[in-house]
Amino acid sequence: MTEESAKTALTNAALEIGQQGSGDAAKGASAERAKAVDPQLKQILCDVLGLDADDVSAFDADTGLFGHVPELDSMAVAGLLTEMEDRLDIIIEDEDVDGEMLETYGGLLDFAIAKVEEG
Amino acid sequence: MIGSWTCxxxxxxxSKELAVQITPQVEADEPxxxxLPALFDEANKLRRYTIEVMRRLSEAGIGSVLPDxxxxxxxxxxLSEQGLTQWREDAEQAAQQFGASHVLTIRGSALFAPQTLPAWHYAPAMGPRILRNMLRAQVLALRETGQQLSIDELGERGAAQGIELAGWQFGPQLFSQLQEAEPLANPAHAIIEQSEVGGAGLWLRAEPDDNADQVAALADIIAAKITAR
Known part of the structure; x- marks a missing residue:
């Protein structure tokens, strides 16, 4: 499995709640961690964008973020990333931030999961 | 209601500065x-919230003043000529001029709270985190214009010669002080966490906002603490 498809698999595991029990313990543990990141990330987006929890809970991997949500200018993106650092206990380097990561909810979630797993 | 004070x-x-003062209807020996207002972009995001808290406090018989x-x-x-040490001295002066009995700091203003009065720090923001957020916004904004600079590079520049971040002109003094600033330890000062107020901090919002529940919660916490003292 390539790194990219592994991340996609984690995202799917996080997004499709209820598809548990693959039998692979390591994969199960990763999926558990990934699953914990999804609601935290949605809560952060909720808080930063001032959206209702119901609206954000409907976000899926393809939901557009930067460039689609007018509130997300550079100051707001900075606030979002700094809040992710605080709540997910990760450090986001300058070079981590690119258009792809901010393009969709799935991209941001993949990134957050990868950072959390890096420890 | 809107007056001024001389710093x-x-x-x-x-320096003659504006001050918003809201006093209770019944004049007496009220506290x-x-x-002290939040700093930089958070000052804008939290201004309405802060004023609404003052109105609610007034209804509870507590007068308040929000000076610039x-x-x-x-x-x-x-702004480029300011620094935290000077702002702390200014805050002590303001406390004297307005006959303040207590102090409430909002977010970053915890960093220059006067040490002479009891104070509550609402969701205090540490200096390094304030700067990291603003430097990051600047890195992203510069990138859109094709310039690749890192948070560290901009930070070094800010400390050496000052820097403009998100439209705020930091002098080297304020910038270097913020790089290490946290609220001074003081047994008469206590923190009010956002979790006590409930909901998400309004400073997180991309746009300024208001929240009646949070206004009521924060004002009631402060009123209870002042009455208890």
Whole structure:
């Protein structure tokens, strides 16, 4: 499995709640961690964008973020990333931030999961 | 309700600054709360919230005053010439001029709370985190114009010669002080966490907002603490 498809698999595991029990313990543990990141990330987006929890809970991997949500200018993106650092206990380097990561909810979630797993 | 105060600076310079004061209807020997405004973009995001908290406190018989400090809000003084040490002295002056009995700091203003009065720090923001957020915004904004600079590179520049971040002109003094700033330890000062107020902090929002539940919660917490003292 390539790194990219592994991340996609984690995202799917996080997004499709209820598809548990693959039998692979390591994969199960990763999926558990990934699953914990999804609601935290949605809560952060909720808080930063001032959206209702119901609206954000409907976000899926393809939901557009930067460039689609007018509130997300550079100051707001900075606030979002700094809040992710605080709540997910990760450090986001300058070079981590690119258009792809901010393009969709799935991209941001993949990134957050990868950072959390890096420890 | 909207008045002014005169901030004395070294070498005989004075700075006349705006102050919003809300006093209860019944004049008596009520406590007066000095409120120090949040800093930079958070000052804008939290201004309405702060004023609403003052209105609610007034209904509870507590007067409050929210002064501008040199370099903030409507001030004519340039932000680039300010520093945390000077702002702390200014806050002590404001406390005296308005006869304040207590102090409430909002987010970053915990970093220059006067040490002479009991104070509550609402969701205090540490200096390094304030700077990291603003430096990051600047890195992203510069990238859109094709310039690749890192948070560290901009930070070094800010400390050496000052820097403009998200439209705020930091002098080297304020920038370097913020790089290490946290609220001074003081047994008469306590923190009010956002979790006590409930909901998400309004400073997180991309746009300024208001929240009646949070206004009521924060004002009621402060009123209870002042009454208890």
């Amino acid at each position: 004395e600076r070294p070498e005989g310079r004075t 007066t709360l000095l409120i 400090f040199p370099g903030m809000n409507e001030s004519m003084a340039p």
